[in-house]
Amino acid sequence: MEVFSSISETRAICCAAKKRGRLGLVPTMGALHEGHLSLVRAARGQCDAVAVSLFVNPTQFSPNEDLAKYPRTFERDCELLEKENVDILFAPAAAEMYPKGASTFVSVEGLSEKLDGKSRPGHFRGVTTVVSKLFHIFEPDRAFFGQKDAAQVAVIRRMVDDLDIPVEIVVCPIVREPDGLAMSSRNIYLDVAQRKSALVLSRSLREVEAEFKAGQREAPVLAAAGSKAVASEPGVRLDYFEIVDPDTLDPVDKVAKPALVAVAAYVGNTRLIDNTVLADASPDLLRP
Numbered sequence: 001m002e003v004f005s006s007i008s009e010t011r012a013i014c015c016a017a018k019k020r021g022r023l024g025l026v027p028t029m030g031a032l033h034e035g036h037l038s039l040v041r042a043a044r045g046q047c048d049a050v051a052v053s054l055f056v057n058p059t060q061f062s063p064n065e066d067l068a069k070y071p072r073t074f075e076r077d078c079e080l081l082e083k084e085n086v087d088i089l090f091a092p093a094a095a096e097m098y099p100k101g102a103s104t105f106v107s108v109e110g111l112s113e114k115l116d117g118k119s120r121p122g123h124f125r126g127v128t129t130v131v132s133k134l135f136h137i138f139e140p141d142r143a144f145f146g147q148k149d150a151a152q153v154a155v156i157r158r159m160v161d162d163l164d165i166p167v168e169i170v171v172c173p174i175v176r177e178p179d180g181l182a183m184s185s186r187n188i189y190l191d192v193a194q195r196k197s198a199l200v201l202s203r204s205l206r207e208v209e210a211e212f213k214a215g216q217r218e219a220p221v222l223a224a225a226g227s228k229a230v231a232s233e234p235g236v237r238l239d240y241f242e243i244v245d246p247d248t249l250d251p252v253d254k255v256a257k258p259a260l261v262a263v264a265a266y267v268g269n270t271r272l273i274d275n276t277v278l279a280d281a282s283p284d285l286l287r288p
Contacts, residue, residue, distance in 0.1 A: 021048025025140035031185035060126030204229035
C-alpha cells in the first residue's frame with residue numbers, strides 16, 4: 001500500500017492506476033471498523049485498484065461538535081488497510097485540503113437541510129465540499145458508501161447528478177454488531193451502560209418493521225411507534241425519527257413504495273444514527 005499526503009502525488013498515482021483498470025474509492029474519516037472494511041472489500045471485488053481516503057474533515061463539524069476528540073487511530077487504520085490489500089491511501093493534513101484563503105464550498109440546496117442537515121446546520125455542506133474535492137483528486141470509477149449514512153448518500157447522489165461528476169455511487173449494507181448496534185466510529189465513546197442503552201435505536205427500527213409487516217402503512221403511526229420505543233429508554237434523547245422518501249428525504253404519509261426509516265438519538269453526549277428500509281418487495285436502494 002502506498003501512502004500519500006499531498007494532492008499532487010495522489011492525483012498522479014491515481015491517474016496511473018486508472019490506465020490499468022477500474023479505480024474504486026472508499027472515503028473515510030479513519031477510526032476504521034468492520035463497516036468501513038466491508039466497503040473496502042466491495043471495492044476490491046468490483047475494481048482493479050482500491051484507494052482509501054482518511055481525513056477527519058473539519059468543515060462538517062460545527063463548533064460545538066466533537067472534532068477535537070474524534071477518534072484518530074492512524075497506525076491501526078494503516079494495518080487494517082494493508083491486510084485488505086488497499087493500493088492507495090490518501091491521508092492529508094487539513095491545510096492540504098483547505099489551503100489558507102480557500103473560500104469555495106459545494107452545497108446541495110433542498111436536501112442538505114433535512115434529517116442530519118436539519119440537526120447539524122452546515123454539516124452536509126462540509127460533506128459535499130470534501131467529497132467533491134476527493135472525486136476531483138482521485139477521479140474514481142466507483143465510490144463506495146455505507147447505507148448507515150443514508151441521508152448523506154442521497155445528498156451525494158444529487159451532487160453527482162447535478163454536477164455531472166463521472167463516478168458511480170455504490171451503497172453497501174449496514175454492518176452491525178452481533179446484538180444489532182450499527183457499527184460507528186463514535187461507539188467508542190459509549191460506556192458499558194450507554195452501550196446497552198444504544199441498542200434502542202436498532203430495536204425501535206425492528207418494532208417499526210414488525211408493525212409494517214403486520215399491515216400498517218400510515219407513516220405517522222409507524223414513526224410514532226418508533227419514537228415511543230426510543231423514548232422508553234432512560235438516558236437516550238431522541239433527535240429525530242422520520243419516515244421519508246430515500247431520494248428526496250421528504251416525509252411520506254403512506255408507505256406505498258420503498259421508504260427510509262431514519263433515527264438519530266443522543267446516548268449520553270454521543271449522537272448515533274441508524275436506519276432501515278420498508279418495502280413490500282425487496283428494496284433496491286443499494287442501486288448505483
